[in-house]
Amino acid sequence: MLKTLKHQCRAFTLIEILAVVFILGLTAAVVLPQMGTRDDLKASAAARMMMADLVYAQNRAITYQANHYVKFDLTHKKYSLTDSGQNVLTHPVNQTSYTMTYGAGGSYGLTDTSLSIDSINLVGVSNTQQTTLGFDDLGTPLVYHTDGTIETLTTGTVVVKSNSYKLQITIAPYTGQLSVTNIP
Numbered sequence: 539m540l541k542t543l544k545h546q547c548r549a550f551t552l553i554e555i556l557a558v559v560f561i562l563g564l565t566a567a568v569v570l571p572q573m574g575t576r577d578d579l580k581a582s583a584a585a586r587m588m589m590a591d592l593v594y595a596q597n598r599a600i601t602y603q604a605n606h607y608v609k610f611d612l613t614h615k616k617y618s619l620t621d622s623g624q625n626v627l628t629h630p631v632n633q634t635s636y637t638m639t640y641g642a643g644g645s646y647g648l649t650d651t652s653l654s655i656d657s658i659n660l661v662g663v664s665n666t667q668q669t670t671l672g673f674d675d676l677g678t679p680l681v682y683h684t685d686g687t688i689e690t691l692t693t694g695t696v697v698v699k700s701n702s703y704k705l706q707i708t709i710a711p712y713t714g715q716l717s718v719t720n721i722p
Contacts, residue, residue: 577703580650582718584640585698585705587648588617589716591638592671592707595619596714598627599673607672607682610696615640615654621711656699663690671709679714697721 592608599606604622611617613674614641619627628635640655658669660681671694672680679691694709704721 568611577700581700581705584648584700585707585718587638587646588696588698589707589718591617591619591636592709592714592716595680596673596677599675599679603675605672605674605680605688607670609667610655610658610669610671612655612658612669617643617655647681650700654699656697656704658696660694661689673714678712679709 595608597607604706606622607620609618609638610622616637619636621627629636638648639645658673660669670682672682672688674680679694681691682688691709692711696707698705706721708717
């Protein structure tokens, strides 16, 4: 004797499927535009890249036992890594000039026009057109003045901004330790 089994298939109704699609569409309409304007993520990515470049310059100074510099240019929203002769370094990955540009025409994803280096303050030298931070053969942070004098850094900050969101990178004196804080 064979028993026939009845299989009863349950399915979603058209109304249930449309309700789920409507909810997903509404959620996407609210969430996706906000993801494209996440200024905090843009500023933190730029700050991380700048911190990595500062550490790279410091490590090169220690490795080559010669001063290395990071030259900031606020007018053009960029900075360059240079050796002791003030020659721009070659980027170790893509073999191009080691210059990072923010905003329109920016490098490596820093192309958002609202992204910029907002301010620089190194030992009282703040927001000049060109400010240069250096590292000596022990990795100690230095300030290179336009008149050619060099002094040890006692206070140093760089502010990265995306629209109204700002992050401040602080360079510690003597050690060059970097930290980031949010500026309200």
